[in-house]
Amino acid sequence: MRVLGVDPGLTRLGIGVVDGVPGRPLTMLGVGVVRTPADAEIGHRLVLIERGIEAWLDEYRPEVVAVERVFSQHNVSTVMGTAQASAVAMLCASRRGLPVHLHTPSEVKAAVTGSGRADKAQVGAMVTRLLRLDAPPKPADAADALALAICHIWRGTATNRLQQAIAAHRPARIQEPRA
Amino acid sequence: MRVLGVDPGLTRLGIGVVDGVPGRPLTMLGVGVVRTPADAEIGHRLVLIERGIEAWLDEYRPEVVAVERVFSQHNVSTVMGTAQASAVAMLCASRRGLPVHLHTPSEVKAAVTGSGRADKAQVGAMVTRLLRLDAPPKPADAADALALAICHIWRGTATNRLQQAIAAHRPARIQEPRA
Numbered sequence: 001m002r003v004l005g006v007d008p009g010l011t012r013l014g015i016g017v018v019d020g021v022p023g024r025p026l027t028m029l030g031v032g033v034v035r036t037p038a039d040a041e042i043g044h045r046l047v048l049i050e051r052g053i054e055a056w057l058d059e060y061r062p063e064v065v066a067v068e069r070v071f072s073q074h075n076v077s078t079v080m081g082t083a084q085a086s087a088v089a090m091l092c093a094s095r096r097g098l099p100v101h102l103h104t105p106s107e108v109k110a111a112v113t114g115s116g117r118a119d120k121a122q123v124g125a126m127v128t129r130l131l132r133l134d135a136p137p138k139p140a141d142a143a144d145a146l147a148l149a150i151c152h153i154w155r156g157t158a159t160n161r162l163q164q165a166i167a168a169h170r171p172a173r174i175q176e177p178r179a
Numbered sequence: 180m181r182v183l184g185v186d187p188g189l190t191r192l193g194i195g196v197v198d199g200v201p202g203r204p205l206t207m208l209g210v211g212v213v214r215t216p217a218d219a220e221i222g223h224r225l226v227l228i229e230r231g232i233e234a235w236l237d238e239y240r241p242e243v244v245a246v247e248r249v250f251s252q253h254n255v256s257t258v259m260g261t262a263q264a265s266a267v268a269m270l271c272a273s274r275r276g277l278p279v280h281l282h283t284p285s286e287v288k289a290a291v292t293g294s295g296r297a298d299k300a301q302v303g304a305m306v307t308r309l310l311r312l313d314a315p316p317k318p319a320d321a322a323d324a325l326a327l328a329i330c331h332i333w334r335g336t337a338t339n340r341l342q343q344a345i346a347a348h349r350p351a352r353i354q355e356p357r358a
Contacts, residue, residue, distance in 0.1 A: 042281075043273030046266055050274070070259060080249060083259050084266035087225055091267060094222030095229070102221075 002029070004062035005149030006053070006089040007141045008070065010045055010081035011038055013052065013089070014141030017060045018131070018149035026150060028131040029060055031142045042081075046088050053092045065093035066152035068144070069102035103151050108144070111151035123147050181208070183241035184328030185232070185268040186320045187249065189224055189260035190217055192231065192268070193320030196239045197310070197328035205329060207310040208239055210321045221260075225267050232271045244272035245331035247323070248281035282330050287323070290330035302326050 001021060007014035013034040020026035034052030036045040057065075067090055070083045093100045106116035112126045124136035124143045130150055137143045180200060186193035192213040199205035213231030215224040236244075246269055249262045272279045285295035291305045303315035303322045309329060316322045 041273070041279065043269040043279040046270040047273045050270060080262050083262035084269075087263035087266040088270060090222040090263075091225040091229060091270075094220070094226045100220065100222035 001064065001153055002060070002062045003064045003066050003149040003152045004056060004060060004093075005145040005147070005152065006065065006067045006086070007144040007148060008068060008082050008086035008089055009078070009141060010036060010042075010049070010085050012139060012141045013049055013085050014139070014143070014145035015053070015056050016137070016142060016146030016149050017056070017062060018146060018153060020150075020153050022154050025132070026130055026153065028133065028146060030056070031137050031146055032056075033139060033142050042084070046084060049085055049088045050092060053089055057092060057096060057098075062098065064099050064101060064152060065089065066101050066103060066148045067093075068108070068148055069104045071104075101152055103148060103155065107155065108147050108151040111154050112147045120144075180243065180332055181239070181241045182243045182245055182328040182331045183235060183239060183272075184324040184326070184331065185244065185246045185265070186323035186327060187247060187261050187265035187268055188257070188320060189215060189221075189228070189264050191318060191320045192228055192264050193318070193322070193324035194232070194235050195316070195321060195325030195328050196235070196241060197325060197332060199329075199332050201333050204311070205309055205332065207312065207325060209235070210316050210325055211235075212318060212321050221263070225263060228264055228267045229271060232268055236271060236275060236277075241277065243278050243280060243331060244268065245280050245282060245327045246272075247287070247327055248283045250283075280331055282327060282334065286334065287326050287330040290333050291326045299323075 002019045005016045015034060016031040017029040018026050019029055034049055036048045067086050070079060070086050090100050109118040109123055110116040112130065113122050120140050127143050127146045128136045131146065137146060181198045184195045194213060195210040196208040197205055198208055213228055215227045246265050249258060249265050269279050288297040288302055289295040292301050299319050306322050306325045307315045310325065316325060
């Protein structure tokens with residue numbers, strides 16, 4: 001499974017592409033950051049982010065896009081920009097018909113370090129080890145994007161298996177939930 | 180000046196197009212709502228919003244897009260979706276090279292009613308009067324989008340005049356601000 005992970009942000013949006021399946025060594029295909037100038041207009045920054053993400057999707061052709069789930073209670077000063085950057089990432093993926101999965105920061109930390117409260121250095125160290133890199137990817141946004149992709153490969157597959165198991169034991173007809 | 184106003188939201192995104200200049204009767208060209216199903220995936224909802232906004236931009240060819248400025252302190256439960264919907268609106272406008280302007284809810288209320296703390300009914304009543312409609316546009320998101328467009332025609336022009344006045348009296352060279 002090839003996953004493109006996105007750590008959303010207006011100034012720096014981390015992107016990492018990882019190939020792998022649970023229980024096997026993972027492979028990093030690419031890692032980087034899409035940057036936009038802090039003094040540019042918000043609409044123009046979103047256009048730059050769209051172009052950046054499109055270029056990554058074109059080059060790496062992932063099967064799934066994993067995006068960090070943004071919460072309104074954290075980092076109030078930057079949360080709106082983070083939400084807007086994540087919207088562009090989700091839009092680009094869905095427009096191509098790629099499944100989009102969201103993972104919370106603590107799910108990502110727990111997946112790669114075993115602790116949902118691990119710090120940045122610990123996440124960077126584990127990403128370096130799991131992908132057999134020479135040094136932790138910089139900036140931290142790039143390492144976080146790789147951690148998201150790894151988290152998805154491990155968690156996503158577990159979720160898929162669970163969904164398949166539920167589907168196999170589901171009654172033939174289920175009333176659809178109402179909006 | 181032809182302005183397309185957007186009251187952003189994931190479930191209902193209000194759109195209103197108004198033509199006019201300050202001091203003259205305003206003309207409503209169109210009003211409506213882009214809806215997305217609450218049970219759809221977030222990425223798909225953003226794609227539907229993009230398609231909806233693109234259709235409005237194609238049909239009405241506005242010169243400016245005015246979007247409500249979203250704050251993280253208001254309506255915590257829906258603020259992330261609102262920020263994401265507004266990102267798509269700003270992206271669509273900027274991608275076409277259209278200027279995007281943001282106005283706060285209180286700026287919009289003050290512009291159309293004279294009070295920044297006016298309620299929905301008061302805004303709806305003034306939009307109805309200013310655009311010479313038979314009844315307030317429904318839902319409220321549609322009326323709010325028209326109010327945004329009106330606010331921009333009145334405030335935006337004042338801002339432009341101010342900027343022109345400043346530019347006229349500006350020294351020949353000014354050091355650019357650093358990011």
